[in-house]
Amino acid sequence: MSNLYSPLPRYIQNSQVAKNERPPPVSETTRKFVPKFVMGSIGSTSKDPAKIYATKIKDKVMLLDNPLKSSEEKKKRIILKKKVKTMSAKEKRQTRTYEIPKECHKYELFVPLHELWLQYIEELHGKSNPNIFGQKLLKADFHGAILTVSKSKCASYIGITGITIQETENMFKLITKDNSMKCIPKGHSIFTFQLRDHMFTLYGDQFRYRSAIRATKKFKNKPSIDL
Structure with missing residues (x-):
């Protein structure tokens, strides 16, 4: 041999x-x-x-097999993994990790974000029919969308229009043209936005998920119930 x-x-x-x-x-x-x-x-x-x-x-040393790790190296890896610690939800609230500072509450700062969102939603729409596009909207990203509160159980929210700068599980945060941030609950609210010559309606109760979960969730067809 x-x-x-x-x-x-x-x-x-x-x-x-x-x-x-x-x-x-x-x-x-x-x-x-x-x-x-x-x-x-x-x-x-x-x-x-x-x-x-x-x-x-040619003329190079190549490792053809994974060498066995010693027990000491394995212990070091376990210790390093234990040392890596992520922030809890409570710690994030205390440190205000996701809070947008007041000096950034300016409508003009988020106009470029809205222009990017228009390009994104146009590509998402493409040539799809309204039913297919409706399914796509359930998983779409609305950061940068101009939303209007068309109906709400809280009368003071009705008519508020602004660029969506943050979305949480139960809330849309909008920046209005008068540079004020409005926190609108998704529950018991209906939002609208315009694309091309069509007006689209979002039922807030059906969007009560975090955007990351909503992007991967499988939705079932349910009738839309008005407020």
């Missing part, structure tokens, strides 16, 4: 570790077989396997 080992590079052969080890014998058949075998293996994925062999494989 032929030996498949090829000679190591000179800098490895001259190292102290290599001198203490006896190199395996390499036959002339092996010297010719290995390059042909490697180039034949990568030939289906590359137009120039000889160039890849010469630049990336």
Whole structure:
């Protein structure tokens, strides 16, 4: 049986570790077989396997198997994993991680976001019919959308229009043209937005999910019940 080992590079052969080890014998058949075998293996994925062999494989030490980890290394990894700690929801509220500072409550700052959202929603709509687009809206991102509260059980919310700058599980936060941020509950509210020549309606009660969960959730067809 032929030996498949090829000679190591000179800098490895001259190292102290290599001198203490006896190199395996390499036959002339092996010297010719290995390059042909490697180039034949990568030939289906590359137009120039000889160039890849010469630049990336020849005279280089390659690890062909995953070495076993020592028990000490495993313990260190476990300790590092335990040290990594994420913030709890309470800590995020206390540090106001997601709070938008008052100096940023300016309508003009979010106009570019609205323009980006228009491009996004146009691509999402494409040439789809109203029923298919309605299903897409359930999973769409509304950061940057200009929403209007058309109906609400709280009369003071009706008529508020603004760019959506933040969405939570139960709330849309809108920035109005007079540079004030309004927090509108999704529950018991109906929102509208305009795209092209059509007006679309969002029933807030059906959107009471976090946007990340809503993007992956499978929705069932339910009748829309007015307020």
